[in-house]
Amino acid sequence: MEFYLVKGGCPLTGEVEIAGAKNAALAILAASIMTNETVTVENVPDVSDIRAILRVIEMIGGYVEKIDRHTYRINGSGIRSDVEVNNDLVRRIRGSYYLIGSLLGKYKSAAVAMPGGCNIGPRPIDQHIKGFRALGAAVRVAPPGLVAKASHLRGAHIYQDVVSVGSTINIMMAAVLAEGTTIIENAAKEPHVVDVANFMNSMGARIKGAGTDVIRIRGVERLHGTTYSIIPDQIEAGTFMFAAAATRGDVVVKNVIPKHLESLSAKLIEIGCQVIESDDKVRVSATGRLGKTNIKTLPYPGFPTDMQPQITVVLGLSGGTSIVTENVFESRFKYVDELAKMGASITVEGNSAIIDGVESYVGAHISSPDLRAGAALVIAALAAHGSSEIYDIHYIERGYEDFPEKLRALGADIVKVDTDKDEFGQKLVRVV
Numbered sequence: 501m502e503f504y505l506v507k508g509g510c511p512l513t514g515e516v517e518i519a520g521a522k523n524a525a526l527a528i529l530a531a532s533i534m535t536n537e538t539v540t541v542e543n544v545p546d547v548s549d550i551r552a553i554l555r556v557i558e559m560i561g562g563y564v565e566k567i568d569r570h571t572y573r574i575n576g577s578g579i580r581s582d583v584e585v586n587n588d589l590v591r592r593i594r595g596s597y598y599l600i601g602s603l604l605g606k607y608k609s610a611a612v613a614m615p616g617g618c619n620i621g622p623r624p625i626d627q628h629i630k631g632f633r634a635l636g637a638a639v640r641v642a643p644p645g646l647v648a649k650a651s652h653l654r655g656a657h658i659y660q661d662v663v664s665v666g667s668t669i670n671i672m673m674a675a676v677l678a679e680g681t682t683i684i685e686n687a688a689k690e691p692h693v694v695d696v697a698n699f700m701n702s703m704g705a706r707i708k709g710a711g712t713d714v715i716r717i718r719g720v721e722r723l724h725g726t727t728y729s730i731i732p733d734q735i736e737a738g739t740f741m742f743a744a745a746a747t748r749g750d751v752v753v754k755n756v757i758p759k760h761l762e763s764l765s766a767k768l769i770e771i772g773c774q775v776i777e778s779d780d781k782v783r784v785s786a787t788g789r790l791g792k793t794n795i796k797t798l799p800y801p802g803f804p805t806d807m808q809p810q811i812t813v814v815l816g817l818s819g820g821t822s823i824v825t826e827n828v829f830e831s832r833f834k835y836v837d838e839l840a841k842m843g844a845s846i847t848v849e850g851n852s853a854i855i856d857g858v859e860s861y862v863g864a865h866i867s868s869p870d871l872r873a874g875a876a877l878v879i880a881a882l883a884a885h886g887s888s889e890i891y892d893i894h895y896i897e898r899g900y901e902d903f904p905e906k907l908r909a910l911g912a913d914i915v916k917v918d919t920d921k922d923e924f925g926q927k928l929v930r931v932v
């Protein structure tokens with residue numbers, strides 16, 4: 501069994517390089533099979549969710565060539581139009597639902613197992629289905645999961661009932677190869693929605709307005725090959741910014757787009773950190789105890805739900821009472837019980853966490869309930885007095901490339917440990 505062993509108490513200092521955005525990469529890789537020409541994608545993060553979608557593309561007949569750790573050449577010409585996407589990897593990751601939009605757009609037919617992803621509350625896909633139906637597809641829940649078929653797709657005016665990143669991107673993908681114009685209203689504005697639109701435009705799509713709440717897509721007959729580099733990961737960057745704050749360190753987070761981090765920088769400044777932005781870097785430093793604040797998670801440009809556990813960990817050490825309200829997902833406070841084992845004083849009422857800041861956390865044995873909460877618990881362990889063991893780190897590895905290595909380069913005392921039992925049942929411990 502693998503876990504992270506963390507000895508807390510070292511302020512993080514130095515520089516860290518941020519990888520490509522996982523959530524953009526999942527969609528871009530799924531969209532890359534929409535042409536029969538070769539697509540080269542650069543700045544692909546080396547994390548397990550991405551390795552999973554690349555493997556799925558191969559398993560359904562796509563050609564995937566690894567040029568280097570972060571660059572892939574993909575060709576979707578070998579994928580049959582009646583392919584069924586049905587394997588355990590699809591059910592493990594959330595981003596696999598983008599194969600519905602890409603296959604439906606390309607072949608007017610998609611049969612894909614239901615997606616998985618972190619258990620952070622109900623994650624319906626009704627808005628995706630509503631969009632595909634509006635484009636003229638017959639959609640039903642049937643083996644292997646969701647089956648969508650159309651004789652042809654035609655542009656439509658689609659109003660999204662909720663702001664959803666997944667459905668905005670999925671509908672955009674299907675609409676790119678539909679006849680006529682599609683308008684998506686109440687669209688998500690996240691940086692990765694813009695990145696996917698830019699990627700598809702570089703393949704010949706005609707998408708306008710991505711990054712606003714109205715996206716217009718003029719359907720084209722076919723897409724062509726391209727070379728494209730994925731934007732930096734806003735959430736990985738934010739995680740290191742909050743790790744710097746929690747440990748009262750001084751970290752330069754490199755290869756970022758500071759504009760994407762504004763909601764995070766604003767809160768860090770409000771609670772007493774120093775944040776200095778330059779072209780593609782942001783430096784976060786903190787001295788002394790930080791202050792309280794209130795947070796409400798919202799779609800972009802609001803405070804991201806994927807940063808909610810990390811800021812809660814920081815506020816758990818701040819002076820005074822803070823309130824964090826989760827507006828996007830229902831069950832995103834499961835990690836609070838783990839944080840309580842480290843001495844945090846947090847009460848969850850409905851979708852709010854009321855946080856009474858404590859002077860310090862103490863090391864404990866804790867488990868990651870999901871990807872972002874797992875990263876947040878690592879931050880807590882880095883700031884704590886004493887040693888912590890963090891289990892279920894496979895969640896963290898879904899979305900953070902070289903997490904312990906990057907933290908170690910900033911002075912953290914963290915190692916990944918593998919334990920096993922020998923023939924006499926004795927615990928064997930090995931640093932991985």
Ligand code: UD1
Nearest residue numbers: 523594595622623624625626627628662664665666806828
């Ligand atoms: C994506 C991200 C996830 C992030 C989330 C919000 C990926 C792989 N995952 O997840 O990391 O936390 O965006 O930024 O990119 N909803 C519906 N019906 C739908 C779709 C969504 O009611 O058809 C609701 C959801 O339950 C949720 C809200 O809309 O309450 C936002 O969900 P959405 O933006 O779609 O999140 P995901 O695409 O699942």
